[in-house]
Amino acid sequence: xxxxxxxxxxxxxxxxxxxxxxxxxxxxxxxxxxxxxxxxxxxxxxxxxxxxxxxxxxxxxxxxxxxxxxxxxxxxxxxxxxxxxxxxxxxxxxxxxxxxxxxxxxxxxxxxxxxxxxxxxxxxxxxxxxxxxxxxxxxxxxxxxxxxxxxxxxxxxxxxxxxxxxxxxxxxxxxxxxxxxxxxxxxxxxxxxxxxxxxxxxxxxxxxxxxxxxxxxxxxxxxxxxxxxxxxxxxxxxxxxxxxxxxxxxxxxxxxxxxxxxxxxxxxxxxxxxxxxxxxxxxxxxxxxxxxxxxxxxxxxxxxxxxxxxxxxxxxxxxxxxxxxxxxxxxxxxxxxxxxxxxxxxxxxxxxxxxxxxxxxxxxxxxxxxxxxxxxxxxxxxxxxxxxxxxxxxxxxxxxxxxxxxxxxxxxxxxxxxxxxxxxxxxxxxx
Ligand code: AMP
Ligand code: GLY
Numbered sequence: 001x002x003x004x005x006x007x008x009x010x011x012x013x014x015x016x017x018x019x020x021x022x023x024x025x026x027x028x029x030x031x032x033x034x035x036x037x038x039x040x041x042x043x044x045x046x047x048x049x050x051x052x053x054x055x056x057x058x059x060x061x062x063x064x065x066x067x068x069x070x071x072x073x074x075x076x077x078x079x080x081x082x083x084x085x086x087x088x089x090x091x092x093x094x095x096x097x098x099x100x101x102x103x104x105x106x107x108x109x110x111x112x113x114x115x116x117x118x119x120x121x122x123x124x125x126x127x128x129x130x131x132x133x134x135x136x137x138x139x140x141x142x143x144x145x146x147x148x149x150x151x152x153x154x155x156x157x158x159x160x161x162x163x164x165x166x167x168x169x170x171x172x173x174x175x176x177x178x179x180x181x182x183x184x185x186x187x188x189x190x191x192x193x194x195x196x197x198x199x200x201x202x203x204x205x206x207x208x209x210x211x212x213x214x215x216x217x218x219x220x221x222x223x224x225x226x227x228x229x230x231x232x233x234x235x236x237x238x239x240x241x242x243x244x245x246x247x248x249x250x251x252x253x254x255x256x257x258x259x260x261x262x263x264x265x266x267x268x269x270x271x272x273x274x275x276x277x278x279x280x281x282x283x284x285x286x287x288x289x290x291x292x293x294x295x296x297x298x299x300x301x302x303x304x305x306x307x308x309x310x311x312x313x314x315x316x317x318x319x320x321x322x323x324x325x326x327x328x329x330x331x332x333x334x335x336x337x338x339x340x341x342x343x344x345x346x347x348x349x350x351x352x353x354x355x356x357x358x359x360x361x362x363x364x365x366x367x368x369x370x371x372x373x374x375x376x377x378x379x380x381x382x383x384x385x386x387x388x389x390x391x392x393x394x395x396x397x398x399x400x401x402x403x404x405x406x407x408x409x410x411x412x413x414x415x416x417x418x419x420x421x422x423x424x425x426x427x428x429x430x431x
C-alpha cells in the first residue's frame with residue numbers, strides 16, 4: 001500500500017512513524033517531509049503549498065491514500081483536487097476546512113448551531129474596531145480573520161494593547177490579507193485543552209485529550225508560538241466533560257455543516273477553554289494538532305491506518321480507537337530566536353543518545369539532512385517525546401532526552417505539564 005503524506009513538520013513525522021509500525025507495512029512518501037521522515041520513506045522535493053505539483057505527482061503515482069497534514073493545502077482545496085482525479089484522501093474538503101480557514105465562518109456556524117464560544121464582533125473598518133474595543137474594555141482578544149500561521153491572535157490585557165493589535169493587523173497588515181477583517185472577542189478565563197476527533201461525515205470518534213503550551217517561555221510568558229510542548233491525557237478534561245464536548249461542540253457543529261450541505265471528513269480539532277460556565281470553543285482546526293499529534297498517537301493501541309481508512313470510507317466506529325493509560329509528554333526544542341527570526345542550517349547532535357532513554361522518541365519538525373549531517377531547517381526543530389507509567393516518569397524521561405541533544409541556540413520550556421502535575425498527584429484521566 002502506497003501512502004502520500006503532505007507536510008514536513010513534527011505532526012507528519014509522527015504520522016509516518018505510527019504508520020510505519022502498521023502490520024500492512026505501507027510504503028511512505030512525504031511532500032516535503034523532513035530529516036525524520038527520510039528514515040521511514042521517500043521525501044519528495046515538493047512543498048506542501050504547491051498544490052499543482054502535488055496533484056501532478058499523485059495523478060502519476062496513484063497513492064492508495066493521501067493524508068494531508070497542514071491547514072494551507074486543506075483550506076486551498078487539495079482534498080477536492082485529489083478526489084477529482086479519483087484518489088482517496090484523508091482530510092476535509094476546502095468547504096469544510098473553512099472552519100479553520102475563516103474565523104468568521106466558524107463563528108457563524110457556532111452561533112447558528114448553539115456551540116458555546118466567546119461572544120464576538122467582526123469588523124472590516126479599523127475605526128469601528130477601535131470603537132468596539134473602547135466600548136467593551138479590556139481584557140479582550142483580537143484575531144485576524146484568515147490564516148496567519150498561528151500568529152494572528154492577540155490576547156490583550158489593556159485597551160492600548162488591543163489598539164496596537166488593530167494597528168498591526170488592519171493598518172500595517174502584518175499578516176497580509178488575513179488582517180483585512182478582524183474578530184474582536186470576549187476574553188475567556190480557564191484552562192485550555194485540545195480535543196481532536198475523527199469524523200467520517202456522520203460518526204464522531206474523539207481522540208485522547210491533550211494540552212498544548214502556546215507561549216514561548218516558562219510560566220506561559222513570551223509570545224505565542226505554534227506550540228512548545230504537549231501532554232496527554234489532560235486531567236482537566238474530566239469524565240463528566242466528554243459527553244458535553246461530544247454533544248455541544250462536535251455534534252452540533254457537524255449537524256450545522258450538514259444543514260449547509262457540507263460533509264466533514266477528517267480530523268476536527270477543537271481548541272477549548274474550560275471555563276467556570278463549561279467548555280467553550282476558542283478555535284477549530286481542520287487537521288491534526290502539532291504538537292498534539294506527538295503525544296496522542298503514541299498512546300493509540302489500535303492501528304491508525306485502519307481508523308483513517310474507516311474515516312475516509314464513512315464506516316468509523318468507537319472500536320477503531322483504544323488508548324494506553326500511559327501519559328505521554330512532548331517537549332519542543334526550538335531554534336534560537338523562535339518565534340521571531342532564527343538561523344537555519346545548524347548541526348544537531350545527540351538524537352540517538354536521547355532515544356536510548358527508555359520510551360523516548362524524537363520527532364523531527366524543522367530538520368533536514370545535509371550531506372551526512374542533520375541540520376536545523378525551521379523554528380520548531382524537534383519534539384522530544386516520552387511515555388511513562390506515570391506523568392513524573394514521562395517527564396523525567398523526556399528531560400533526560402532533551403539533555404542529550406545539542407544544537408547552537410536551542411531553547412525549550414522546562415515546565416511542560418506542570419499544571420497537570422499540580423492538579424493530580426495521581427492522574428485519573430485515561431483519555
Ligand atoms: P487560537 O489560535 O484561536 O487558539 O488562539 C491562540 C491562543 O490565544 C489560544 O490558545 C488561547 O490561549 C488564546 N485565546 C484565543 N482566544 C481567546 C479568548 N477568547 N480568550 C482567552 N484566550 C484566548
Ligand atoms: N498546537 C496547535 C495547533 O496545532 O494549532
